[in-house]
Amino acid sequence: MEMLNPHCGIDRDDRGVVRLAICNAGPLNILSSAVTDGVREGFERLAGDNAIRAVILAGQSEKSMIGGADIKEMAKLDQKSAEAFIMRLRDLCEAVRHFPAPVIARLPGWCLGGGLEVAAACDFRIAAHNAKFGMPEVRVGIPSVIHAALLPRLIGWGRARWLVMTAENIDAPTALAWGLVNVVAKEGGLDAAVEHTVKALLECGPEALRSQKDLLRQWEELPLTVSINLSVGTFGKSFLTGEPQRLMQGFLDRKK
Secondary structure (H helix, E strand, O other): OEEEEOOEEEEEOOOOEEEEEEOOOOOOOEEOHHHHHHHHHHHHHHOOOOOOOEEEEEEOOOOEOOOEEOHHHHOOOOHHHHHHHHHHHHHHHHHHHOOOOOEEEEEOOEEEOHHHHHHHHOOEEEEOOOOEEEOOHHHHOOOOOHHHHHHHHHHOHHHHHHHHHHOOOEEHHHHHHHOOOOEEOOOOOHHHHHHHHHHHHHOOOHHHHHHHHHHHHHHOOOOHHHHHHHHHHHHHHHOOOOHHHHHHHHHHHHHO
């Protein structure tokens, strides 16, 4: 593993797939300010590498990808330092959300609070059979904020309200039924499920996927008619990459 900084290590294979591991963050991969900054810096360093086809975000341990934000650190905050703390986490989530290539959250064990916010900022969420999800912030006296705002878009207002206001946890099958995760792996099959998604992405045009992710991010915020009309230009520009010509011709050749 190549360490980009003390809290972010990467492994890259010859397909352009990067596994980005959150390191030296305790057994539950807890987000202190230092860990948050380290992981964000890792994403920002990799963002300019056009050879990257996909990123798998993982924790160093199998207990979680990210167990949550650091309560020991948060217990000492005041208003000003609390805002600085949460802005760090916001910036990490934005680095994930704006990363040009697809990002897959690999989710064993616990995924709570800030960890679920980071997972929501990823493009895909692949959960272990025994994963647990929750937003426990209100139980420790704070609201769920920043990228918890993605939850209603993923699972609807009623379910998002239930998560952030009751602080109750849900299991992996419930998370799948709600649309919070894309896949729940069979027991012992988390990496195989992640690899299945990676292979699906590698079958697609890399430039087309980057354009699609960018469009989806804009569609989240734009009115429908604006979204439709915006995408016409993106469709046209895709023909400047050479991908449509190459991949469509390959499709036609296979049909002969």
